[in-house]
Amino acid sequence: MPAIGDVGQPSEFVAVPERGRPARSGHPDTEMPRASVRPAAQVAAAARRAALLIALLALALPAFAASVGELVDDRLAVERVYYAKQVGAKAPFEQAVSRSVIERRVQQELLKERVLKNVYRLEITPKLVAEEVARIERSTMAGDMLAQIKLSLANNPERFARSVAKPLVVDRVLRARFEADAAQQAGKRAEAEKLRAQLLAAKADERAALLKSRNDVREVTWQLGAKPKTDLASARPSLGAAMPKAYFSDLHADMQKVLAAQLQKPGDVSAVFGSDESFTLYVAASRTGEALTVQAVEISRLSFDDWLTAQARTNP
Secondary structure, three states: OOOOOOOOOOOOOEEOOOOOOOOOOOOOOOOOOOOOOOOHHHHHHHHHHHHHHHHHHHOOHHHHOOOHHHHHHHHHHHHHHHHHHOOOOOOOHHHHOOHHHHHHHHHHHHHHHHHHHHHHOEEOOHHHHHHHHHHHHHHOOOHHHHHHHHHHOOOOHHHHHHHHHHHHHHHHHHHHHHHHOHHHHHHHHHHHHHHHHHHHHOOHHHHHHHHHOOOOEEEEEEEOOOOOOOOHHHHOOOOOOOOOOEEHHHOOHHHHHHHHHHOOOOOOEOOOEEOOOEEEEEEEEEEOOOEEEEEEEEEEOOOHHHHHHHHHHHOO
8 A cells, every 4th residue: 555654653552451460561662754844833733633633533442443344445445546546557446456355455454453462462542543643644745645535535534544544553563563572583593593403413414415405595705804995986896797705894793703713614503693684503614714605594584474474373
């Protein structure tokens, strides 16, 4: 779905207490939304409208209850506006966007809401959704499209809040919780640590066979000498030029210390290093005074989409 306004971070949610344990609460880091410069009178008027909307929606908790059919109808209305704005769109909307596709999308959004409540014990409040509506109105760079979307929903603020604003908030909060939850990556780290133990226990030929059997291994060569200084002209590679060399000194200082101590000779295995994308360990292939060549095993972290798919089985 095209973005109507810049996506910021929500500021409030309700913690749903578990039986026998206190409620957990938290506030994701706040990202300031981008906003265009407006006269003070317009800013004040927008603030008053936002305050009124927040107050009205905060009193309208039952209004967020809607059937899947109603949510799909509203989403189709919104998608119709988006489709009309697409350059080069020739097929009728009914042919280009099927109801079944939109229904699957709505079901996915409802799943995210259930997972947020069941896994992280959090529930989005009408006040928070109203704040998202106000943020969209404040920061949108597509005012005409926003007006058309509202018109497609009969200018009903509750329908706009539940079909446009609320899914954005739910997705943002759930992704933030998942990314901050180290427990969700425990299985992947355990997989990397298990592989490291196997490599340490294996003989040379067994180790080579184990690495060859995997599809997540790549060879890396680091130059151990000082990285030469280059001017801007020479740093710009020409067509057909070889790939630039990788230098050991470009690694983080702590990583350099660990690898220098652990990868002394061929067959040595490093500790497991974690990054935003993967858990990686290195097996020394060769080491000279000039270069260190390793086989890097990168075990990808559990992605949000894969995790959510797994959650669908336990949060029907």
